[in-house]
Amino acid sequence: MTKRPKIAAIVTEYRKYSHGQHIVDRFLEGYGWNSRHHYPPMDLVSLYVDQRPEGDLSRDRAKRFPQMKIYPTVADTLTLGGSDLAVDGVLLIGEHGSYPTNEKGQHLYPRYELYKQIVSVYKTTGKTAPVFNDKHLSWNWEWAREMYDISQEMGFAFMSGSSLPVTWRTPSVDMPLGARVREALCIAIGGVDSYDFHALETIQCMVERREGGEKGVKWLQAYRGDKFWEAHHAELWSRELFESALSRSHTLTPSRQGFNNIFPTLDEMKQLVEDPIAYQYEHLDGLKATMILMNGLVQDFNFAAHLEDQDVPFSTQMYLPMPPARTTLANFFSPLVNNAEKMFLTGVATYPVERTLLTTGLVAAGVDSLFQDQTRQETPHLNISYQPTEESTFWRT
Numbered sequence: 519m520t521k522r523p524k525i526a527a528i529v530t531e532y533r534k535y536s537h538g539q540h541i542v543d544r545f546l547e548g549y550g551w552n553s554r555h556h557y558p559p560m561d562l563v564s565l566y567v568d569q570r571p572e573g574d575l576s577r578d579r580a581k582r583f584p585q586m587k588i589y590p591t592v593a594d595t596l597t598l599g600g601s602d603l604a605v606d607g608v609l610l611i612g613e614h615g616s617y618p619t620n621e622k623g624q625h626l627y628p629r630y631e632l633y634k635q636i637v638s639v640y641k642t643t644g645k646t647a648p649v650f651n652d653k654h655l656s657w658n659w660e661w662a663r664e665m666y667d668i669s670q671e672m673g674f675a676f677m678s679g680s681s682l683p684v685t686w687r688t689p690s691v692d693m694p695l696g697a698r699v700r701e702a703l704c705i706a707i708g709g710v711d712s713y714d715f716h717a718l719e720t721i722q723c724m725v726e727r728r729e730g731g732e733k734g735v736k737w738l739q740a741y742r743g744d745k746f747w748e749a750h751h752a753e754l755w756s757r758e759l760f761e762s763a764l765s766r767s768h769t770l771t772p773s774r775q776g777f778n779n780i781f782p783t784l785d786e787m788k789q790l791v792e793d794p795i796a797y798q799y800e801h802l803d804g805l806k807a808t809m810i811l812m813n814g815l816v817q818d819f820n821f822a823a824h825l826e827d828q829d830v831p832f833s834t835q836m837y838l839p840m841p842p843a844r845t846t847l848a849n850f851f852s853p854l855v856n857n858a859e860k861m862f863l864t865g866v867a868t869y870p871v872e873r874t875l876l877t878t879g880l881v882a883a884g885v886d887s888l889f890q891d892q893t894r895q896e897t898p899h900l901n902i903s904y905q906p907t908e909e910s911t912f913w914r915t
Contacts, residue, residue, distance in 0.1 A: 523560040523606035523862050526595045528632050530568045530615035532576040537613040537652050538567075539575055540851040541858075545609070546583050549852045558859050562586050564605065566595040568628065569615045592635035596647075603645040607862035608636055611652040620657075622889045624711045629653075630661040637668055648675035648865055650858040654715045654878040659899070662878045666871065677858065677867040678874035681850040682716045682819060683723035684857055684912050686837040688766070692910040693727040698826035702807045703759040705767070706819045709811070710795065711885055717809045718797070718877040720819045720836050726873060726906040730803060734901035738799035738880060739894040740887035746794040750784075754798060755808040762822035762831035769817035782815070790814040797884040802901065809884075836912075853913040869911050872904035 525545060529538035542565070548557040565588050567576045580588050589595040598604040612629035619625055629651060640646045649669070655662035655678055669676035693699070702725050706717035726732045741749045749755070764770055764781070771790055772780035782790065795811040822833040838850050857868045879902070883895045 524564075524604065525560050525562045525607045525609060525862060526564040526566075526605040527562060527609040527611065528566045528592055528595060528636065529609075529611040530613065530617070530627060530632075531571060531574075532565075532567050532579070533571055533573040533614075534575065535848075538611045540848050541609060541611055541652065541855055542579070544851060544855045546579060546586065549855065550849070551852060551856060556856075558855070560607070560859065560862060562609075564589055564595045564598055566590075566592050568632070571616065592632060593639050596636065596639045597643070601643075603639060603643040603647065605647055607647050607858075608649045609652075609858065610636065610649055613652050622711075622885050624657040624885060626657060630656040630658065630665060633665050637672070640672060640674070646672055646674035648677070648861050648867075650861060651676070651678035651874075653680050654678070654881055655874060656878065657711065657882070659879055659882040662875060662882075663899070666875045669871070675861050675865050675867050676871045677861050677869065678871055679854075679869075679877075680716055680719055681838070681854045682719045682836045683869065683873070684853040685850040686913050687834045688768075688837045689834055690912075690914055691832075691834050692912065693724040693823070693832070694825075695727050695906070695908060696729050697727065697832075699725055699728040699805055700824040700826060701756050701759060702805065702821070702823040703755055703763055703810065704808075704819060704821050705760070705763040705810045705812055705816055707811065707813055707817045709813075710888060711881060714795070714797065714809060714811060714884055715877060715881050717811065717819060718880050719873070720821050721807050721809060722873050722877050723869075723912075724821055724823065725801075725805060725807060726870075726904070728805065731903070731905040732872070732876065733802040733903050735799050735876065735880065735897050736802050736900075737894055737896050738797055738883040738887060740884050740892050741796040741798070742888060742892060743793060745892055746796055747788065749796065749798075755796070755806075755810075756824065759822040759824060759831055760810075762833045763820040764816070766820040766822070766833050766835040767816045767818055768835065768837075771815050787812070787815060795888075797880065797887070799880060799883075799897075857911060869907055870904050872902050876900060876902045
């Protein structure tokens with residue numbers, strides 16, 4: 519571009535430590551990048567905030583950064599109060615806020631509803647701009663698919679997801695492009711319809727680089743509580759991968775066996791983890807993957823996989839700063855913002871939105887399996903095929 523792009527932000531909430539604050543503040547105030555303080559080469563000029571709870575920061579930011587104006591509607595935010603699209607990129611941050619929860623336990627964040635308002639402006643004006651959507655597309659699979667289809671039909675760059683695929687890794691490695699992967703597993707922290715998405719992204723950003731690329735997922739089954747331990751005993755997932763992923767954790771709760779052997783026994787794990795959850799699923803090419811949430815045992819995201827040509831598991835950790843720095847500093851938002859910047863500058867997504875479409879569908883299938891007594895869910899609708907980018911996109915500095 520020959521001029522500085524103008525960016526609009528559509529957020530559900532803009533308070534301290536919200537995703538809105540972490541992302542929008544980086545566009546306004548810059549952030550640490552490549553050993554210096556980086557200011558995005560673009561101007562965030564307009565803001566729509568759906569809810570203003572106690573501690574709202576939007577008015578403070580508008581005073582401090584007069585180039586950014588708060589507008590009452592999504593349409594006004596994109597047209598700057600006029601009748602024509604007046605921005606070159608849109609941030610959609612539909613995370614946090616006081617929204618209902620349905621019978622399945624899903625938070626009904628209005629990402630889809632806000633997205634449709636953005637698209638309505640595109641259709642009315644006959645113009646489009648790239649959109650970055652924070653986290654998964656929607657709690658509703660049909661809506662998520664519609665969001666993707668609209669971007670394809672209208673031809674604008676669309677990128678989505680969280681920090682996990684682009685944050686630091688320890689060790690700093692990527693799945694070799696074209697690797698033959700037999701099985702993959704992630705052990706993580708968090709809950710259903712939230713951090714399960716992060717853990718699924720941890721797996722998907724790695725296995726999509728396998729031989730042949732991604733072809734989609736044909737079924738998923740969830741395991742929780744006693745059924746989780748039964749599945750673990752039956753070795754429905756590799757015990758070697760399970761231990762390899764745990765060995766990457768920086769926060770593994772130690773056993774009391776001694777100074778040198780801190781690895782907890784299975785009985786100790788059962789005492790530490792009150793509500794273990796797993797989603798196991800099979801890809802159309804036969805790859806088996808398992809996402810495991812073990813609150814009380816770890817506080818991080820650890821990946822391991824069996825590769826055909828390696829005798830030992832391939833493993834790494836998607837590194838997030840340890841609490842409390844994870845919440846206060848949240849440096850892992852910096853590479854996410856940097857990728858959004860690149861899309862706004864070039865009009866091309868830096869990684870495939872199909873990854874997020876697939877992981878969105880996996881979250882919905884996992885929620886449905888848990889809600890339906892942990893039954894197997896056939897997922898013919900997740901026949902999502904795509905190729906990864908050749909270049910790795912995670913943060914190396």
